[in-house]
Amino acid sequence: MSGSATKRVTAADVARSLGLSRATVGFVLNETPGQTIPAATRDRVLAEAKRLGYRANTAARALASGRSRxxxxxxxxxxxxxxxxxxxxxxxxxxxxxxxxxxxxxxxxxxxxxxxxxxxxxxxxxxxxxxxxxxxxxxxxxxxxxxxxxxxxxxxxxxxxxGFADGPRLQVEHLLARGRRRLVFAASADPRIADLVTQRRDLASRTLTTISGASFVVESVVTEDNAASEIRRWIDHGVDGVVAYNDDIAAITLGAALRAGIAIPQQLAIVGHDDTPLARLIVPSLSTVRVDNAGxxxxxxxxxxxxxxxxxxxxxxxxxxxxxxxxxxx
Known part of the structure; x- marks a missing residue:
């Protein structure tokens, strides 16, 4: 194999090039606290380190400082x-x-x-x-x-x-305010988020019972494969409002309902959760809950x-x- 590995530039190389002590250069490059290095010297070390292509050995720095950042x-x-x-x-x-x-x-x-x-x-x-x-x-x-x-x-x-907010409460309150009385919670089938689904469903259920004294008409887990049959079951039970676990489940529900000829929102109102870009772009656009995830x-x-x-x-x-x-x- 031709060629040779490039030698790593060390703090000793920077010190030798500047004619400074290894300790002084090390204090600057390792950002060692409690040292009184003149600003001009610090600037010279950093400039020379950059010129030579010095890269910090993060493992060594962590050992020296006790912090890995x-x-x-x-x-x-x-x-x-x-x-x-x-x-x-x-x-x-x-x-x-x-x-x-x-x-x-x-x-x-x-x-x-x-x-x-x-x-x-x-x-x-x-x-x-x-x-x-x-x-x-x-x-x-x-x-x-x-x-x-x-x-x-x-x-x-x-x-x-x-960081979980009370979005399910708002979903239920909004549907009830729209005159919907027979609600279903559309859950996700993903086993990885079963606990999250349960949290949101339980809060939505408590809100529904507290305000109206009612319970969800049916229990429902929605997938792309079963959405059409689930919606037919909902309609048979008189469901007129859907509290969806998130916008993805709401979108699956919406698509299946439209294909079945169900009028949205006149016959079936749907509220998602998370306010994803999908909620804004889908037609008709999804009512949803926005949470400050960036915050x-x-x-x-x-x-x-x-x-x-x-x-x-x-x-x-x-x-x-x-x-x-x-x-x-x-």
Whole structure:
């Protein structure tokens, strides 16, 4: 094989080129706190490092400083839908502006990959859902001190999943205000989000019972394959309003209803959840619920930064108020 590997430029090379001590150059390149390096010297070191093509050895820097400037976000095995992507994009941007990198991982049941908290040595590990007792023990055993949430699921002081608003309540209230009385909750069949589906369905059901004393007319899980038959079943039971788990389920329902010749919204009103681009673009456009997923991402970043730097945590949680967006399907 011809050619040879390019030699990595080190801090020693930068020091030799400038005629400075290795310690001085190391203090500048490693951003060592508590050092009084003149601004002119710091500028010379950074300029020469750039000219020579120096790249920091992040592993060595982490060992020297005790900080990796990595935030590890542990995701449940959920699909990366529009709302989740918005959330992650905003969190990543906020952390990047503060000089931190956001890394995500999804533990899978029966998986054999080594957890990233053991290999990356992140400054903070944060979970979108509470950790199990076993996970917390593993994370702490890997040397990570800052964990959010720090209490295992089901234990005293534990918290629920981060950032869920009361959109299902608005969905039900809106349909009742439109004069719809026989409602169905259209659930997703995806087993990965079964807990989320149950949370939204339960809140919608409680709202319906509290306001009208009624219950959902039928239980229904909607897929592309069964949507037509489910809608026929709904119509047979007199259903006139649909609370959809999200906009994808609402769109599947809408398409099947239109193909069956059902008038929307006169015969069947539909409300989605998440206000995805699909909700605006589909014809007729979907009434839906908008949640501030970007705000939730910024809040998550603030939590992580407060744990990483010792700064005061954010004074309040994310904006959890959901907003109803009324369009053509209601």
């Amino acid at each position: 990595i935030i590890l976000l542990v995701l449940p095995d959920w699909p990366l839908d529009y709302s989740m992507r918005t959330h992650l994009d905003e969190a990543s941007l906020a952390l990047d502006e503060a000089g931190y990198s956001l890394v995500t991982m999804t533990p899978h049941p029966g998986g054999h990959a080594q957890p990233l908290w053991a290999t990356l040595r992140p400054d903070v590990v944060i979970g979108m859902a509470p950790f199990t007792t076993e996970q917390l023990a593993e994370i702490r055993g890997s040397g990570v001190d800052q964990i959010i949430p720090s209490v295992a699921a089901g234990e005293e002081g534990s918290v629920g999943d981060l 939730l991402g910024r809040y998550l970043a603030e939590l992580a930064l407060s744990a990483a730097t010792g700064a005061a945590p954010p004074l309040a949680g994310p904006e959890t108020d959901a907003n109803l967006v009324v369009r053509e399907t209601t």
